[in-house]
Amino acid sequence: MLEQLTKRRTQYALGRNIGAGEEAIDEWIREAIRQSPTAFNSQGSRAIILFGEQSQAFWEIVRNELKEILPAEMLEQSLAKVDRFAAGVGTVLFFEDQRTVHDLQQQWAIFADHFPAWSEQSSGMAQLAVWATLANAGIGASLQHYNPLIDVKVQQMWDVPENWKLRAQMPFGSNEAPFNEKSFMPDEMRFRTYR
């Protein structure tokens, strides 16, 4: 497991040179989310998995929304980043179902304050599971956050239920560049073990 987790890195240089087919990738992503833990096994994580032209359409929404808000001097760089995400094979949109959060709050009043945070934590676990699963299949990915800028357009385009809240976007594809060097802060600042 640790070896597998170590393979997961941020990859911005994406391409379409992957051996795996869309059906297999789709099922890996679904299974990674199914197997991820959720508070009270509430299974509030949702995903929309986009391949090919559907993924392209998603990144076109991002481009159009960025054009609306960014000043010219920032726009060029941001659009260049988006082009790299769009150059991949697909994109996973991660949502959390707010109805699930609400229902849990009704059902378990003493934990009511916790459920929004637990929903976010569950989403993070699902994101990591998908990212690591893709990495172990040799597929590169990164984690992006263009929400809430794009939420309305995404909702219209893919008929997303209103209670699904977009939390993250994960473009994926072939690894077209080595991963960046990663440094680690000293263990003494992060961990304590008592025995």
Ligand SMILES: Cc1cc2nc3c(=O)[nH]c(=O)nc-3n(C[C@H](O)[C@H](O)[C@H](O)COP(=O)(O)O)c2cc1C
């Ligand atoms: C909660 C969270 C939010 C992140 N948001 C972004 C993001 O918006 N854009 C991005 O390029 N990377 C994002 N990342 C990825 C981190 O920048 C990246 O994981 C970190 O720099 C370590 O690099 P690695 O993924 O190669 O291990 C996010 C990661 C986490 C855990």
